Amino acid sequence: MIPSRANFIAGQWTTPARAQNTLRRENPALKDELIFETPWSTDAVNLAVDAARKALPAWDKLGVEGRLPYIERFRKALDARKEGLARAITTEMGKPLWESRGEAGALTAKIDIMSTEGLDLTSPVHPEGLQGGSWHHRPLGPLAVLCPYNFPLHLPNGHIIPALLTGNTLIVKPSELAPLSMQLYFECAQEADFPPGVLNLVHGPGEVGAALSAHPRVAGVLFTGSFATAQRIRRATFDQPWKLLALEMGGKNTAIVLDDANLDQAAHEILLASCLTTGQRCSATSRVVAHTTIIDALQDRLVALLERVTTGDPTTEGDTAPFMGPLADRRGFEDFLNVQQQDDQGTLIPILEGGAHPELQRGYFVRPALWRASQLNAQGEHQTEELFGPDIVLYEASDAASAARLANATDYGLAMSVFTADPERFDALTYELDCGILNLNRSTVGASSRLPFGGIKKSGNHRPAAILAPLYCTYPQARLQQPAEFSPDTPHSGPLNLLKPA
Numbered sequence: 001m002i003p004s005r006a007n008f009i010a011g012q013w014t015t016p017a018r019a020q021n022t023l024r025r026e027n028p029a030l031k032d033e034l035i036f037e038t039p040w041s042t043d044a045v046n047l048a049v050d051a052a053r054k055a056l057p058a059w060d061k062l063g064v065e066g067r068l069p070y071i072e073r074f075r076k077a078l079d080a081r082k083e084g085l086a087r088a089i090t091t092e093m094g095k096p097l098w099e100s101r102g103e104a105g106a107l108t109a110k111i112d113i114m115s116t117e118g119l120d121l122t123s124p125v126h127p128e129g130l131q132g133g134s135w136h137h138r139p140l141g142p143l144a145v146l147c148p149y150n151f152p153l154h155l156p157n158g159h160i161i162p163a164l165l166t167g168n169t170l171i172v173k174p175s176e177l178a179p180l181s182m183q184l185y186f187e188c189a190q191e192a193d194f195p196p197g198v199l200n201l202v203h204g205p206g207e208v209g210a211a212l213s214a215h216p217r218v219a220g221v222l223f224t225g226s227f228a229t230a231q232r233i234r235r236a237t238f239d240q241p242w243k244l245l246a247l248e249m250g251g252k253n254t255a256i257v258l259d260d261a262n263l264d265q266a267a268h269e270i271l272l273a274s275c276l277t278t279g280q281r282c283s284a285t286s287r288v289v290a291h292t293t294i295i296d297a298l299q300d301r302l303v304a305l306l307e308r309v310t311t312g313d314p315t316t317e318g319d320t321a322p323f324m325g326p327l328a329d330r331r332g333f334e335d336f337l338n339v340q341q342q343d344d345q346g347t348l349i350p351i352l353e354g355g356a357h358p359e360l361q362r363g364y365f366v367r368p369a370l371w372r373a374s375q376l377n378a379q380g381e382h383q384t385e386e387l388f389g390p391d392i393v394l395y396e397a398s399d400a401a402s403a404a405r406l407a408n409a410t411d412y413g414l415a416m417s418v419f420t421a422d423p424e425r426f427d428a429l430t431y432e433l434d435c436g437i438l439n440l441n442r443s444t445v446g447a448s449s450r451l452p453f454g455g456i457k458k459s460g461n462h463r464p465a466a467i468l469a470p471l472y473c474t475y476p477q478a479r480l481q482q483p484a485e486f487s488p489d490t491p492h493s494g495p496l497n498l499l500k501p502a
Helices: 043-061 063-080 082-093 097-120 154-165 179-192 206-214 227-236 263-279 295-306 330-340 400-408 423-429 494-498
Strands: 007-009 012-014 021-027 030-040 133-139 143-146 170-173 199-201 220-224 244-248 253-257 285-291 348-352 369-373 391-397 415-419 437-440 474-480
Touching: 007 043, 007 179, 021 082, 021 179, 030 082, 030 179, 043 063, 043 133, 043 170, 043 199, 043 206, 063 082, 063 097, 063 154, 063 179, 082 097, 082 179, 097 154, 143 154, 143 206, 154 170, 154 179, 154 220, 170 206, 179 199, 206 220, 206 227, 220 227, 227 244, 253 263, 253 400, 263 285, 263 295, 263 391, 263 415, 285 295, 285 400, 295 348, 295 369, 295 391, 330 391, 391 400, 400 423, 415 423
Parallel strands: 143 170, 143 220, 170 199, 220 244, 253 285, 253 415, 285 391, 369 391, 415 437
Antiparallel strands: 007 012, 007 199, 021 030, 133 474, 348 369
16 A cells, blocks of 8 residues: 555645544455555645635746746656556556556646647737737636546646646645545655645545535636536535636537448447546447448447457556456446446347456456447436446437437537548538537547537536636736826817816
8 A cells, every 4th residue: 555645735745633534545456455545634625725825926926937947847747757657547546557658648748738839828918909908817816626536637637737827726636536646646746846835735535525616715616527516516606606617527428420431440439439448438438329221230340349348457568458447436336337237118228248347356347338229218327327337329320310319319418429431421410419529530539638628518517628728727807008198188088078177
């Protein structure tokens, strides 16, 4: 077990003076193995917010050029420790090591993008022809970052870096399922020698996140997680309408395969989108709508590929490395298995059995599943809820219009894919599909940090992340300026001409 350093507040590692309880994290691949534990207390929230408030003015006044050296030192520290970060992600989250290395490597790439293209979005604007007029992006103030477990560093990093660059200070609460990797991330921040209070870490379960979200001196909450948790955040901040909420809330994502699609390409892309990270991506494909003439051929290809998915010890490297590791925790494992037992009133026909992996019972390992829907069941939990596991439901459509209706028949609106050889058919569907991310002939996963990332409906609240993240970390301040001078003729012009003579 790796020792906990507890919270990081005002530049110091600190243990709660009065711990309410202890957070314990098991290894999802070996569920009897304890890998991390740390004391927690909601009292730490006040300390962290106070530290962030105190640090804000000086950090803001440094300006972008003054802040960049700290960010560059942070970048170097993350790059030097990316192997340790990757192994921490794998140990506590269960992601295969080859995949965790990709996440750890993406941390510095995010810094590169946000330090260049991202900052362009918040540069001062001087409208042509408006004398003395400009607008400037100001930091919101102390921001809370509530982290997910599926990408325990990459997704929080996508909030943290643009927030720091635009002059904000932060309080970060990692997922209780991934405290270790965030501890190492903050060790890198300590090496970067940020001013005390600029970047703070507070561990704990949902109670800590609730206290942080509702804190009256927190200016915004940047959240990635479930729709249910996002609802609780909105309720907790209902009487604080000034508080910005950037909520990324998952998806129930659809791939549409038209009759002219390359079926081998479509099947491989769908496999990636459904099984990477063991299906625990908000952009994972769990619904496939295929044209009547090719649905059987696509189904055969999907079965053949899903049967080839390897599952096992996520720390294994080389030729024997698995494609999938375990699900991240017991609750997610049990919820996933429970939903997979539901056929939504007989509307789902099992094609490939999923469920718990029979040969890997020491951890939360599952097998990918494939279902054929005899009809859409808009009330069926299996067909409507985000499952966070490798599970695909296959729907049949007679034409592009019916495919669009089926694709939109979900309360979520994050990502969709369309597979067709004709770009004009894709262009026509862009007017019909309700989603924030829409791809042609590629999977729903693997978004670019140089594009917006966010959804509509139950997937987001119109605060897209990635390249647009600096915008929700700031507010625009309009400025009109004129010289400090007064002409004797001024009272004889405009409304001042209406004054009584002196």
